[in-house]
Amino acid sequence: MTEPTSPPPDEPEPAPPPRPRGRPASHALPIPWARLRSAASGHQLYKRMLGEVDPKAKPGDLVAVYDRADAPYGVALYNPRSLIALRLLTRGVGDFDAEAFFAERVATAVDFRRRVLGLDASTDAYRLVHDNGDGLPGLVVDRYGDCVVLEFYSLGMHRQAARLERALKTHYPNARFFHRASPHTQSMEGFELTPARGGGTRVKENGVTFIVEPSSGHKTGFFCDQRDNRRAVSDFAAGRKVLDVCSYTGGFALHAKKAGAEEVTAVELDPEAVELLKKNANANQLRVDAVCADAFPYMRQAAQNGRRYGLVVLDPYKLIATSEGYHIGRQKYIDLNRLGMSLVEPGGILVTCSCSGMLSWTDFLQFVRTAAGSSGRRVQIFRKSGAGADHPFAADHPEGEYLKVLWCRVH
8 A cells, every 4th residue: 555665765965976977888788878976775776876877868768777987787767857766677787688677577476476375276366566576666566357457656667568568468368457657656757647448357355255446446456465464354353343444445344244243334535435345345245334434533423422343443545655744644643543442342453554664663663552552541462464475575675564564452
């Protein structure tokens, strides 16, 4: 539920760029070149790190990158308009071949899901490519049955769409492709995406059926990252009254009801998502009370009315999206968790989530502690979890571990 890129870290301004020296002596690839004036340990190189650039380089191009001493540094996607001017694909330049590179990265990602994780045996809805975690920065690919959805976070990856589809077709020959990108990404990166067209599909997750509309809704139309957590929630649902807050199309709610929950209320602000939630409930022949409402006033009113639940799930949208919005987002997380705790019956379970990549585990834990203190309840945290294994993150890109879930017992 997050965009995989992150803002630049605070660090001193680099030294002024060296005087132009022209084409690096070792550059022999048939793609433009770029020279750095400073570098970082990760795969995101920002505008201030960029030195001289080949005059032939255009936004969205693949470029061979060299350091200040003209030593080969890597191959990257180039966009001078973006804050992230270079998204590094490889370390070192070598005999880079774009067709072979993307085919190999896609094949490796598919093999991980199919052979290593064995996901095809249990579901037909999972993440195929997870940004830097699969060595394809600026790209997310989700599979929903015969639908494969490519979500672009960079102009460079958008320019590679046809090549990516060819690579994916090798493994999913009957796939229908959909392209997604947020208006914010399109504006910041400088491209325009034709609205996705085509009908949706049905998928199965942990024995629960979901209708997915890849051409509409948030992100790619569904959230596979919570698959394991939705299954785990089922263990606590039987015989309880359940409240699923920010339910979207009913992921936690339907798993809880199928596991034997006494009653389930799903609260979601997006009216289109609520309608799809109702369709999902009907597809599973399950009864869920779907409420279209803002979570905060709904929970306040429920508390005033003395409502209590044996299981409460809080899965909000990204409340902290930028460093500037941290303070406001912090207060929203604390308020949401305080309200959630007030609705849990003594000895009940609270499952609280954050999909904000900029929020650390340490800070999220502190928000929950603060909420517990102001609620006057004693809260035990007995489990920490995150996204499914089909959402790997790179060792040098910790922001990729965006989903954080705390499992609590409230007394």
